[in-house]
Amino acid sequence: MIQVEGLTKYYGERAAIRDLSFTIEKGEVIGFLGLNGAGKSTTLKVLGCVLLPTSGRVTIDGFDVTRDPHEIRKRIGFLPDTPPLYDEMTVGGYLEFVAELRGVSGSAVASRVAEVMKKTSLTDRKDELIGGLSHGFRQRVGVAQAMVHNPKLLILDEPTGGLDPVQIVEMRELIRQLKGEHTVLVSSHILGEISQICDRYLVIQQGEIIARGTETDLSGMLGNASAVELQVEGDAAKKAIDVLKAVAGVTDVTLTDATLRVVGSGELRPALVKALVAADIGVLKSDKAAARLENIFLKLTENEKTDQQRAAGATEAKS
Amino acid sequence: MKNIALIARRELQSYLRTMSGYIIIAVVLFAVGLAFNGFAVPGTAKKSSEVLADFFTCSSVLTMVCAVFLSMRLIAEERQTGTVALLYSSPIHDYEIVLGKFVASFLFLCVFFLSTAYMPALVAVYGKVSIGHILTGYFGLMLVGATSLAIGTFGSALVRSQVLAAVLSGMMCLALTIAWLLGKVTDRPLTDIVVGLAWWGHFDPFRTGLIHLKHVAYFVLVTFLSLFAATRVLEARRWS
Structure with missing residues (x-):
C-alpha cells in the first residue's frame, strides 16, 4: 500500500526527517511513535500530500506523491494534528462539504455522511455548530471527515491528543473498528494511547526510524524477553522472593514497594503462580511488565541519546 | 468548475454566518455616506451627473478599503486555524482554491455595492441622470473591487496573520x-509607465459614464496577475 524510500524533508537548513524507508501492507494498522518534534507530523503530511518531499520516493497504492498527488488524495483520508474544522459550520454541513470536496458523487453524499456520523457517534450532534463542540467531539468530527469518502488509507496524526481517558478508550475502539476496511497509520507521542490497536510500530527519533516491529519484536530487541510483575497477599513478599528464585528460568527477582519484579526467559507466569500457590502464598496480581510500550520507548530513546552524547564527546575529544 | 463552486459556496456561507464581514461593510458604508454628504452633494449649484461622478470617486477609494479588509481572512485564516491542510489533502487544484475564495469574496462585496445604491437613487430622484451612467459607474466599481480583492487574496496567501x-x-x-x-513629478517616458500602472487613471472614465476596453483590460490583467501570484504562493507552501 505504501512504499517509502529514502524520504527526506528539509525546512530551510534543518532536516525534519532524514532518509526514512518503510513499507506498509494493505489492511495493516501502523503505530507511528515519537516524541514531539521527532518528525512524525512531517512524515504524515508528506504521505497526506500536504507537503512535498525534498528527496526520496513515496508511492501510495502505486501512485507517486510528486507525480500523481491527485490520485493519491482521492484514496486517502487525512486528520492533521489540529482537526481542520470550520467553526461556523454545522457538523452535518461540514461533513457534506468535505465529502463533496473529496469527490463523493452527489447522490452518495447523504448516505456516506450518515454512515460516518453513526460510526463516530455524532448523529445526535448533526445540527450543532462545530465551534460549540467540546474537544472530544471536535476530534471525532476530525476522524469523521477523514473517512467520509471511504478512503483506502487513513492517516491520523495524534487522534488521541488532549482527550480524557474515557474518550481515549472510545477513540481506540473506533480505530480498532476501522481495521480490515482501511489501512490505518496512526501517530502518538503517548504510547499507552495506541498500544494494543496497532499491528506494527515505527519508532522515530530526530527524523530517523530507530526501531520497528510488533510490540513483542520491540521488547525482544532490548534483550528483555519477559519480565513479570507480581503482587502477593499480606507480608509474604520476602518469603516469595526465595520461592520465585527457585523456579526454573528465573534469573533475577527484585522487590520495589509491594511489587515483585521477576526477570527470566520464556513465558514464566504459569510456573511462577504455581510455585507461589504451592508455597501457600496468595497471588493478587500477575502482569507482563517489559512488553509495555512506555518502557521500550523510554529505553530506545535513552539509548539514542547516550549514543549521541558519546558521539558528541568523541568529536570534542578529537578537536 | 465544480470544485470552485464548492469552495466559493462554503466561503460565502462563512461570510454570511460570521459578523466580521457585516461589520466591515457597515463601517465602510458609513464612511461612503459621510463622503457622499461632504464632497458629492453640493453646497453650490452642480449638475446631477457631476454629483454622481463625485459619488463614484468617493466610492471607488472606499471600495478598495472594503475589499482589502474583506479579503484579508481568505487564506490567512485557513493557515491560522489549520484548515488549509484539509484543502491541501483533497483532490482539488490550488487555482481552484484561490478562484473559489475570490468569487465568494466578490459576491459578498456585491452586498456592499447594493447597500450603496440608495445614494445614486437619491440623485436620480432629485436630479436628472441616465441609468447608463449609474450602471457604468457600478461596473467600474466592480472592476476596482475585483482588482483589490485579488490583491487582497495574494496578500492573504503570503502571511499567516x-x-x-x-x-x-x-x-x-x-x-x-x-x-x-x-x-x-517624473519625466517621460517614466511618467507614461507610472501613470499607466495607477488604477485611478483607468477608473476615471467609468465615473463619468464611459467604458473603454483598454481600461477594462487593465483591471482584468491586474486581477489575473494577483490571483496567479496567490496560486503560486499556495503551491510554494507545499515545498516549505
Missing part, C-alpha cells in the same frame, strides 16, 4: 494609487 495580510494588501493597493501622484 490576518492583520499583517491587510497591511500588506493595503500597501500594494496604496502603491497602485500613489503611482498616479508619482506621475506628476
Whole structure:
C-alpha cells in the first residue's frame, strides 16, 4: 500500500526527517511513535500530500506523491494534528462539504455522511455548530471527515491528543473498528494511547526510524524477553522472593514497594503462580511488565541519546 | 468548475454566518455616506451627473478599503486555524482554491455595492441622470473591487496573520494609487509607465459614464496577475 524510500524533508537548513524507508501492507494498522518534534507530523503530511518531499520516493497504492498527488488524495483520508474544522459550520454541513470536496458523487453524499456520523457517534450532534463542540467531539468530527469518502488509507496524526481517558478508550475502539476496511497509520507521542490497536510500530527519533516491529519484536530487541510483575497477599513478599528464585528460568527477582519484579526467559507466569500457590502464598496480581510500550520507548530513546552524547564527546575529544 | 463552486459556496456561507464581514461593510458604508454628504452633494449649484461622478470617486477609494479588509481572512485564516491542510489533502487544484475564495469574496462585496445604491437613487430622484451612467459607474466599481480583492487574496496567501495580510494588501493597493501622484513629478517616458500602472487613471472614465476596453483590460490583467501570484504562493507552501 505504501512504499517509502529514502524520504527526506528539509525546512530551510534543518532536516525534519532524514532518509526514512518503510513499507506498509494493505489492511495493516501502523503505530507511528515519537516524541514531539521527532518528525512524525512531517512524515504524515508528506504521505497526506500536504507537503512535498525534498528527496526520496513515496508511492501510495502505486501512485507517486510528486507525480500523481491527485490520485493519491482521492484514496486517502487525512486528520492533521489540529482537526481542520470550520467553526461556523454545522457538523452535518461540514461533513457534506468535505465529502463533496473529496469527490463523493452527489447522490452518495447523504448516505456516506450518515454512515460516518453513526460510526463516530455524532448523529445526535448533526445540527450543532462545530465551534460549540467540546474537544472530544471536535476530534471525532476530525476522524469523521477523514473517512467520509471511504478512503483506502487513513492517516491520523495524534487522534488521541488532549482527550480524557474515557474518550481515549472510545477513540481506540473506533480505530480498532476501522481495521480490515482501511489501512490505518496512526501517530502518538503517548504510547499507552495506541498500544494494543496497532499491528506494527515505527519508532522515530530526530527524523530517523530507530526501531520497528510488533510490540513483542520491540521488547525482544532490548534483550528483555519477559519480565513479570507480581503482587502477593499480606507480608509474604520476602518469603516469595526465595520461592520465585527457585523456579526454573528465573534469573533475577527484585522487590520495589509491594511489587515483585521477576526477570527470566520464556513465558514464566504459569510456573511462577504455581510455585507461589504451592508455597501457600496468595497471588493478587500477575502482569507482563517489559512488553509495555512506555518502557521500550523510554529505553530506545535513552539509548539514542547516550549514543549521541558519546558521539558528541568523541568529536570534542578529537578537536 | 465544480470544485470552485464548492469552495466559493462554503466561503460565502462563512461570510454570511460570521459578523466580521457585516461589520466591515457597515463601517465602510458609513464612511461612503459621510463622503457622499461632504464632497458629492453640493453646497453650490452642480449638475446631477457631476454629483454622481463625485459619488463614484468617493466610492471607488472606499471600495478598495472594503475589499482589502474583506479579503484579508481568505487564506490567512485557513493557515491560522489549520484548515488549509484539509484543502491541501483533497483532490482539488490550488487555482481552484484561490478562484473559489475570490468569487465568494466578490459576491459578498456585491452586498456592499447594493447597500450603496440608495445614494445614486437619491440623485436620480432629485436630479436628472441616465441609468447608463449609474450602471457604468457600478461596473467600474466592480472592476476596482475585483482588482483589490485579488490583491487582497495574494496578500492573504503570503502571511499567516490576518492583520499583517491587510497591511500588506493595503500597501500594494496604496502603491497602485500613489503611482498616479508619482506621475506628476517624473519625466517621460517614466511618467507614461507610472501613470499607466495607477488604477485611478483607468477608473476615471467609468465615473463619468464611459467604458473603454483598454481600461477594462487593465483591471482584468491586474486581477489575473494577483490571483496567479496567490496560486503560486499556495503551491510554494507545499515545498516549505
